[in-house]
Amino acid sequence: MDTAAGLTFRDATETDVDALVALVESAYRGDASRAGWTTEADILEGQRTDPEGVLEVVKAPDSRLLTVERDGRMVACCQLEHRGDHAYFGMFAVSPTQQGGGLGKAVIAEAERLARETWGVTEMHMTVISVRDDLIAWYERRGYRRTGKTSPFPYGDERFGVPQRDDLEFELLVKELA
Template sequence: MDTAARPAFRNATAADVPALVALIESAYRGDDSRAGWTTEADILEGQRTDPEGVLAVIEGADSKLLAVESGGELVACCQLEHRGSHAYFGMFAVRPTLQGAGLGKVIIAEAERFAREEWGVAEMHMTVISAREDLIAWYIRRGYARTGEMTPFPYGNERFGLPTRDGLQFELLTKKLG
């Protein structure tokens, strides 16, 4: 991908589900994910998402899944969900071989712009596995703040992966938009 070129954003459709699942899995799980820096392969095995979960985001009344393309190829995606006074940002994946080149910054800025301008929300929320200090530091550099508000990882629910260690939890990060 030419990182100088602006990627194209579009709403994902049901036809995109197989490619989106493959992208998300490659960014977070298994050996392919180790080509990038956002891998969860050292703390979680199994799946990151499934076709049903991706389709639910695409078809949700208050959500969208942005597909990000460059040169006609799917290179990234992110979920946005309108939750009243704030938006939720999730399911963020960048092709592992493109990570670290600035694409993530462009995508999160577009997601924030959309949430602020189209939904009129004043804040973006996301949850990150608290053990992912490198990823949390990346979000802090983008203006997000740690809240200390934790939610337990759904141990025993293989739909979210198979933890390889105890003590995993999600931390809420927030950012004022405006």
């Protein structure tokens, strides 16, 4: 789907997996991620995702991995998963060099619209590492609210990264979809 902002939204395919892994890694890990504000480089090392994890999302029946392109270049992505009366929003990544210009806002708005129209859900859920105050504040400005419900970080499972601190956990954020 095309938007006025020159963005093209489409569902990812198996041939997109390597580019999606590179995009997610660039947004969250290592020195390249420091060009944007979403970096997790100070709290997590190692990988953020891997080809197997991305492929699993692409192939899952109640899931879609939305790929966002500008001028034929992949600049963002997000996962939407249908979970009964709500959708789960995850694997959200915006290229570090594209951050700060409204692209993230456009992607999350389109994701919410698609979840509502495709599945008829009334809420969007996501989990965010609870120490990411700046990121949580960004989501709050988009209408998400903190629930105080937390789940443990998967310490010891390096598929999710190598924690640099011992107080990491996920907090559930929820937004009512009109």
